Amino acid sequence: EVQLVESGGGLVKPGGSLRLSCAASGFTFSSYSMNWVRQAPGKGLEWVSSISSSSSYIYYADSVKGRFTISRDNAKNSLYLQMNSLRAEDTAVYYCARGIYGDGYYFDYWGQGTLVTVSS
Amino acid sequence: QSVLTQPPSVSAAPGQKVTISCSGSSSNIGNNYVSWYQQLPGTAPKLLIYDNNKRPSGIPDRFSGSKSGTSATLGITGLQTGDEADYYCGTWDSSLSAGGVFGGGTKLTVL
Numbered sequence: 001e002v003q004l005v006e007s008g009g010g011l012v013k014p015g016g017s018l019r020l021s022c023a024a025s026g027f028t029f030s031s032y033s034m035n036w037v038r039q040a041p042g043k044g045l046e047w048v049s050s051i052s053s054s055s056s057y058i059y060y061a062d063s064v065k066g067r068f069t070i071s072r073d074n075a076k077n078s079l080y081l082q083m084n085s086l087r088a089e090d091t092a093v094y095y096c097a098r099g100i101y102g103d104g105y106y107f108d109y110w111g112q113g114t115l116v117t118v119s120s
Numbered sequence: 121q122s123v124l125t126q127p128p129s130v131s132a133a134p135g136q137k138v139t140i141s142c143s144g145s146s147s148n149i150g151n152n153y154v155s156w157y158q159q160l161p162g163t164a165p166k167l168l169i170y171d172n173n174k175r176p177s178g179i180p181d182r183f184s185g186s187k188s189g190t191s192a193t194l195g196i197t198g199l200q201t202g203d204e205a206d207y208y209c210g211t212w213d214s215s216l217s218a219g220g221v222f223g224g225g226t227k228l229t230v231l
Contacts, residue, residue, distance in 0.1 A: 035220065037220070037222075044122060044206075044208060044222060044223070044224045044225040045157070045159075045165065045208050045210070045222040045225070046222065047210075047219055047220030047221060047222060050219065050220065059218055059219045060219070062217050095164055095165070097165075100170070102153070102170055102171045102174070103153050103171040103172075104152050104154070104155065104170070104171050104172070104211065104212065105152075105153075105212045105220075106153075106155035106167065106170040106171070107155070107157070107167065107210070107220075108170070108176065109167075110164040110165050111164065112163075112164050113164055
């Protein structure tokens with residue numbers, strides 16, 4: 001059974017940093033691209049970042065470019081999101097999602113999410 | 121403001137059919153495949169449709185997807201109260217700021 005479990009969320013002051021983790025199990029982690037998708041309270045989904053299976057290709061939403069860094073450790077079956085210079089508008093539930101290249105690209109499994117609150 | 125445009129809400133009675141539209145542009149829907157996600161209250165999103173019209177294992181054939189040009193549509197027949205949820209379309213945007221994009225979400229109410 002595919003499982004994605006996020007951790008590392010919490011309350012942080014504006015300008016602060018936080019590192020999210022996503023522990024993957026139930027599939028060959030090193031064979032799949034991975035993503036972070038966030039959802040602000042009461043709002044819709046926003047894609048944040050993607051990383052290819054070997055970390056060769058990395059993409060970021062304009063809203064986080066230069067502040068967030070996605071990475072992965074295939075030996076530990078783990079995905080990470082280093083978030084720096086956090087702003088109030090970064091407050092959201094952050095989901096880890098597995099990416100699939102079919103004819104298109106889509107997210108077939110999602111974690112339960114971890115809440116990040118940026119507030120003074 | 122989401123890159124893809126969905127109606128904020130739709131509603132229909134149990135047993136009826138509903139469609140949810142998703143409008144984009146040539147850099148996203150027009151040149152990429154569309155997926156749809158269902159988010160029940162208080163839960164993580166779940167893949168409903170991928171590659172425009174394919175259903176993952178376990179998704180009933182009451183759910184269908186289609187795409188034409190720069191728009192896509194999710195159809196749900198035989199509505200059940202358990203279908204009440206938020207529905208999101210998604211795709212990849214191949215513009216200079218390449219990345220995933222979603223619609224703003226549509227709240228389905230089964231009256």
